[in-house]
């Protein structure tokens with residue numbers, strides 16, 4: 001599909017943008033993003049209220065005529081006119097999936113398995129495990145958790161939002177494998193158990209189980225994030241209650257084990273889905289990061305067999321990408337998310353409003369501010385800008401996040 005001129009004159013660019021939006025709305029037949037069928041591979045559609053992107057190489061005086069790469073002669077057309085050689089093909093795609101993550105992150109492991117289930121190709125940007133995260137924050141507007149997915153100038157925060165977007169863009173194979181009987185609703189409801197309470201208890205046992213071996217800066221950061229404002233007292237209390245937490249986890253791993261006792265290969269059928277990725281990341285985390293994790297899991301044979309099957313799915317195919325390249329990709333792209341409003345929104349959020357969004361737990365995190373662009377019951381998307389990225393559209397889930405109106 002044609003791309004808008006990145007550095008052309010503003011009026012031409014805008015006309016081109018309107019033309020593309022017109023074509024796109026004709027093709028899509030409706031405007032909203034959140035519950036529409038997959039958009040397929042991203043195309044770069046400028047929007048009417050676009051702000052100009054940062055220029056990579058500001059034009060200096062007259063534009064230079066293209067020259068031939070070393071060793072390549074200028075081409076001569078039949079007419080006899082000398083033509084400049086074709087520019088080399090860009091190897092970097094603006095619509096590739098980029099995951100900002102680090103290898104030890106269990107929530108990133110959940111998404112990596114999600115890539116594996118759909119056998120996707122993706123790029124990996126390794127981010128620091130502790131703030132500051134100077135190359136991530138310009139993309140997210142302040143959200144600092146791991147992982148974050150970027151596709152062009154669309155930034156997806158939280159694994160819930162990431163996996164939903166992957167399902168929308170790449171519906172086959174589905175994350176809801178038994179969808180004749182189970183719509184997307186039940187799997188997502190189950191993931192609120194795995195990702196909220198079960199995850200919180202797993203994190204607590206891993207942090208408390210490490211005792212005084214945690215580096216001070218790591219303990220302070222994760223303590224505040226997962227144990228609240230009075231984290232030192234809470235962490236100490238959890239250290240004294242390891243058996244209590246182990247009993248809590250054991251009961252829940254037993255549920256999974258019983259669930260897997262039938263003839264099914266995966267939690268919702270013979271094919272893996274989003275619930276498998278969400279349950280697996282807890283098993284992966286507890287086994288890898290808590291001294292007694294392997295022992296705790298060892299009494300659950302069905303769980304162990306399933307763990308091996310999920311592990312064998314792999315992570316799709318990935319290659320590294322530098323943080324600078326990821327920022328450049330955002331800067332050279334425009335969001336593909338159409339503006340969308342929702343008349344039934346209980347908070348009466350409408351495009352154009354300024355809002356703040358933060359996880360709805362006491363983790364001491366700052367709200368990300370932006371201008372509402374798309375609203376639904378599942379997600380909220382805001383437009384914001386930074387000098388490094390130009391305008392980006394940042395997406396969050398609704399469930400689990402608190403929105404404040406400025």
Ligand SMILES: N[C@@H](CCC(=O)N[C@@H](CS)C(=O)NCC(=O)O)C(=O)O
Pocket residue numbers: 105106107108129130131144145146147157158159160195225
């Ligand atoms: N609800 C979030 C939780 C993300 C989360 O807590 N991730 C951990 C890493 S596994 C984290 O952000 N740790 C702090 C950090 O990486 O800065 C999601 O599902 O993405």
